[in-house]
Amino acid sequence: MTKQVEDCPIETTLKQISGKWKSVIIFRLLEHPQCRFNELQKLIPECSRRMLALQLKELEHDGLISKTFYPVVPPKTEYSLTERGKKLKPVIEGLQEWGRIN
Amino acid sequence: MTKQVEDCPIETTLKQISGKWKSVIIFRLLEHPQCRFNELQKLIPECSRRMLALQLKELEHDGLISKTFYPVVPPKTEYSLTERGKKLKPVIEGLQEWGRIN
DNA sequence: CAGTATCCCGGCAGATACTG
DNA sequence: CAGTATCTGCCGGGATACTG
Numbered sequence: 092m093t094k095q096v097e098d099c100p101i102e103t104t105l106k107q108i109s110g111k112w113k114s115v116i117i118f119r120l121l122e123h124p125q126c127r128f129n130e131l132q133k134l135i136p137e138c139s140r141r142m143l144a145l146q147l148k149e150l151e152h153d154g155l156i157s158k159t160f161y162p163v164v165p166p167k168t169e170y171s172l173t174e175r176g177k178k179l180k181p182v183i184e185g186l187q188e189w190g191r192i193n
Numbered sequence: 194m195t196k197q198v199e200d201c202p203i204e205t206t207l208k209q210i211s212g213k214w215k216s217v218i219i220f221r222l223l224e225h226p227q228c229r230f231n232e233l234q235k236l237i238p239e240c241s242r243r244m245l246a247l248q249l250k251e252l253e254h255d256g257l258i259s260k261t262f263y264p265v266v267p268p269k270t271e272y273s274l275t276e277r278g279k280k281l282k283p284v285i286e287g288l289q290e291w292g293r294i295n
Numbered sequence: 296c297a298g299t300a301t302c303c304c305g306g307c308a309g310a311t312a313c314t315g
Numbered sequence: 316c317a318g319t320a321t322c323t324g325c326c327g328g329g330a331t332a333c334t335g
Contacts, residue, residue, distance in 0.1 A: 101220050101285060104292030109211035111328085118203050128297050139329060144298060154295070165296040166335080175295050182291055183203060185284040190206030193256070193277050213308085230317050241309060246318060267316040268315080 107153045108179065112138045112146045120156060120172045121180060128168050155179070209255045210281065214240045214248045222258060222274050223282060230270050257281070 108114050112135060119134045120126060126134070132143060147170060150156045155176035161167040172179075210216050214237060221236045222228060228236070234245060249272060252258045257278035263269040274281075 100292050101289050102217050104288050105211055105216045107292075109207055114207045115204050140298075141330090142328065145328090160297095164335095166298085168297065178291060178294070182284065182287040185287055186206050187203050189280060189284055190202050190209075192280070242318075243310090244308065247308090262317095266315095268318085270317065 107150075107155065110146050110149060112142060113150055113155075114183070116143075116146060116150060117155065117172070117176065117179060118183065120170065120176070121183070124171055126170050128170070131170065150176075209252075209257065212248050212251060214244060215252055215257075216285070218245075218248060218252060219257065219274070219278065219281060220285065222272065222278070223285070226273055228272050230272070233272065252278075 108117060115135055115138070116131065119131065123130070123134065128143070128147075131147075132138070132140060135143065138146070147156065147158070151158055154173055156170050157173050159169045159171075161169075210219060217237055217240070218233065221233065225232070225236065230245070230249075233249075234240070234242060237245065240248075249258065249260070253260055256275055258272050259275050261271045261273075263271075
């Protein structure tokens, strides 16, 4: 029943931030706490709209970011980190620090 | 010349530990400092021999693990974390902690 | 503006067989 | 034991067009 991978939750945890663009999105949202869809696009121009939408959806599903939708015309959305997402800050910074040092 | 992604090194850094099996391998090598190829296979049974070899090669290339080859018969190898790899310990633990809390 | 739908291709990764 | 070689199928992700 219990598989090895489940005993090693680091894998599951890492998946939540290691999608093709997730870390960058989180990183950007740490710098820019409130972002609209197109703002994120401009901040991460290499990421296609399709992928941005998909990754945002996963991040939202995993409770790392939250999305506020304003049903105005034209439509407006705002993405920001949840409390859970913000708690990643020291970890992300630790990673950066590690990357910088080597 | 300079692309956005290069200004955001977290992405590069994360890639070094977010291959399909890298985090698990690092994790296992933190628990078991010296591992032979087949030992790692047994510790991570869901990972094919092919993938294990590929991921190990990348980890070695990135300087996270080192490989010692003993030209005996039958051949014997030993994988372990480098100093650089060991420095990831607090980060990995931070990730685990974050994953545990939520 | 903020996405979704659809088509399509290259490359990731499994299975299997082989080697020093 | 510790890998590599090859073949193949699948799906991640780009490009483009469309929608509320």
